[in-house]
Amino acid sequence: MLNRKIGLLCTSVAGVVLLSACGQSGDSEAASEATSDAGTTVLANGMTVAEQIKLRHDALEAIGDALKGAGDQLKSGSPDMAVIQAAAASVVEKSTGMEDWFPEGTGPDSGVETDALAVIWEDKPDFLTKVSDMQGAAAKFSEAAQGGDAAAIGGAMKELGGTCKACHDKYRKDDD
Numbered sequence: 305m306l307n308r309k310i311g312l313l314c315t316s317v318a319g320v321v322l323l324s325a326c327g328q329s330g331d332s333e334a335a336s337e338a339t340s341d342a343g344t345t346v347l348a349n350g351m352t353v354a355e356q357i358k359l360r361h362d363a364l365e366a367i368g369d370a371l372k373g374a375g376d377q378l379k380s381g382s383p384d385m386a387v388i389q390a391a392a393a394s395v396v397e398k399s400t401g402m403e404d405w406f407p408e409g410t411g412p413d414s415g416v417e418t419d420a421l422a423v424i425w426e427d428k429p430d431f432l433t434k435v436s437d438m439q440g441a442a443a444k445f446s447e448a449a450q451g452g453d454a455a456a457i458g459g460a461m462k463e464l465g466g467t468c469k470a471c472h473d474k475y476r477k478d479d480d
Contacts, residue, residue: 342415392449
């Protein structure tokens with residue numbers, strides 16, 4: 305942790321020296337310094353803002369990939385239940401702890417690119433309810449996958465997709 309702080313300090317000092325050498329004014333210097341520092345704030349969990357945002361992005365991408373893989377199997381002529389079961393288990397595993405992926409300071413105002421909308425932190429109780437709903441639906445999806453009945457798996461997957469959509473509709477920036 306100390307080495308990270310020293311590295312960040314050295315990076316900031318080097319940036320100020322470089323800007324000074326280029327003849328930048330104080331206002332531009334402050335703006336540039338704020339931009340270069342975006343995401344370097346260390347959170348209570350020891351991660352930087354940028355690391356936390358990347359962690360949640362990567363985990364959500366992995367969940368999406370697992371759901372796509374399971375969906376592709378269900379659409380095939382003869383689904384491989386082992387692939388679906390692994391995908392369903394992955395969704396449960398990857399969504400564990402999701403309620404902690406959005407600490408204060410990791411929203412759009414952090415200066416780090418994120419699809420998370422500020423309303424997450426403005427309406428945290430509703431957001432956390434949607435996260436819990438998703439995790440519950442993921443568990444049902446995994447249970448259905450273990451049963452091996454394609455129709456039951458499809459129904460559970462549809463329910464899970466509905467929980468994802470409910471959260472994305474309110475709390476995620478459009479993909480446009």
